[in-house]
Amino acid sequence: DTEVTQTPKHLVMGMTNKKSLKCEQHMGHRAMYWYKQKAKKPPELMFVYSYEKLSINESVPSRFSPECPNSSLLNLHLHALQPEDSALYLCASSQDERGGQPQHFGDGTRLSIL
Amino acid sequence: AQKVTQAQTEISVVEKEDVTLDCVYETRDTTYYLFWYKQPPSGELVFLIRRNSFDEQNEISGRYSWNFQKSTSSFNFTITASQVVDSAVYFCALSDLYAGGTSYGKLTFGQGTILTVHP
Numbered sequence: 001d002t003e004v005t006q007t008p009k010h011l012v013m014g015m016t017n018k019k020s021l022k023c024e025q026h027m028g029h030r031a032m033y034w035y036k037q038k039a040k041k042p043p044e045l046m047f048v049y050s051y052e053k054l055s056i057n058e059s060v061p062s063r064f065s066p067e068c069p070n071s072s073l074l075n076l077h078l079h080a081l082q083p084e085d086s087a088l089y090l091c092a093s094s095q096d097e098r099g100g101q102p103q104h105f106g107d108g109t110r111l112s113i114l
Numbered sequence: 115a116q117k118v119t120q121a122q123t124e125i126s127v128v129e130k131e132d133v134t135l136d137c138v139y140e141t142r143d144t145t146y147y148l149f150w151y152k153q154p155p156s157g158e159l160v161f162l163i164r165r166n167s168f169d170e171q172n173e174i175s176g177r178y179s180w181n182f183q184k185s186t187s188s189f190n191f192t193i194t195a196s197q198v199v200d201s202a203v204y205f206c207a208l209s210d211l212y213a214g215g216t217s218y219g220k221l222t223f224g225q226g227t228i229l230t231v232h233p
Contacts, residue, residue: 042205042223043159056220088157099211100147100166103221105159 003027004106006091012112015081021109023074023091029104031055031097032074034066035090037108043090049074050097078111086113116141118208120224127196128232135191135227137206143167148182148189149207149221159205165189196231203228 004025013019023032031050035043048056049068063085065077074091088108094101117140127133139148150162163173165182173180177194193200206224 040226040228042226045220090157090159092159099209099220100164102149102161102164103159104161105151108157110157 004091004093004104006106006109008109009107010110012114013078013081014114015083018077018079020078021076021089023106024072025093025104026072027093027104029093029095030071031094031101032068033092033103034074034076035092037088037090048097055097081113083113086111116208116210116222118206118222118224120206120227122227123225124228124230126230126232129197130195132192132194133196133229135204135229137189137191137224139187139189139206139208141208141210143210146208146210149209150180150191151205151207152202153205153226154202198231198233201229201231
């Protein structure tokens with residue numbers, strides 16, 4: 001079983017909806033990540049949180065809004081998404097954000113935008 | 115700039131065959147880390163191994179083995195006696211210690227190799 005839990009596993013939403021993806025880890029990791037993965041492509045980094053503060057934003061459109069309420073939780077708020085945003089969204093965590101730390105991934109949320 | 119190349123897009127083998135997945139990387143850094151991840155159809159990326167640039171010792175873990183050759187900038191992954199459960203997408207990735215003056219080392223992924231093991 002994965003140590004990073006993501007909910008929901010599947011999400012279908014319209015372009016005007018507002019929804020949130022949730023990620024939780026209890027490994028005591030202090031860095032958490034959001035990735036977007038299109039079919040047959042590698043994951044693309046979206047955001048990095050380090051010690052509950054946003055550390056990296058890879059020029060992600062504002063319709064994606066991350067939030068880190070505490071060291072174990074990471075949310076991704078979605079609003080006014082486009083069909084091209086349909087993808088697998090992966091959450092990951094690592095001991096800290098230093099390079100070389102293995103990242104541990106959740107199962108992902110498969111998002112479909114109608 | 116960092117780059118990871120996995121030249122094999124798809125590999126198909128029959129169970130019990132040995133299979134090697136190739137990974138070639140480019141980086142200007144002297145200190146860096148290499149990773150292999152497995153992504154089964156369920157979607158989760160499973161961490162398999164990390165190797166730092168100063169440790170060229172090959173590693174074996176059960177049916178898995180990794181060959182790191184700094185001279186050719188390669189970090190190849192071999193599965194011995196493949197099984198159907200090995201069917202997945204395998205990603206090789208590279209990370210340095212520092213990026214842009216921050217302590218964050220971004221993971222640069224290869225395009226992945228789809229491995230299908232037939233019974």
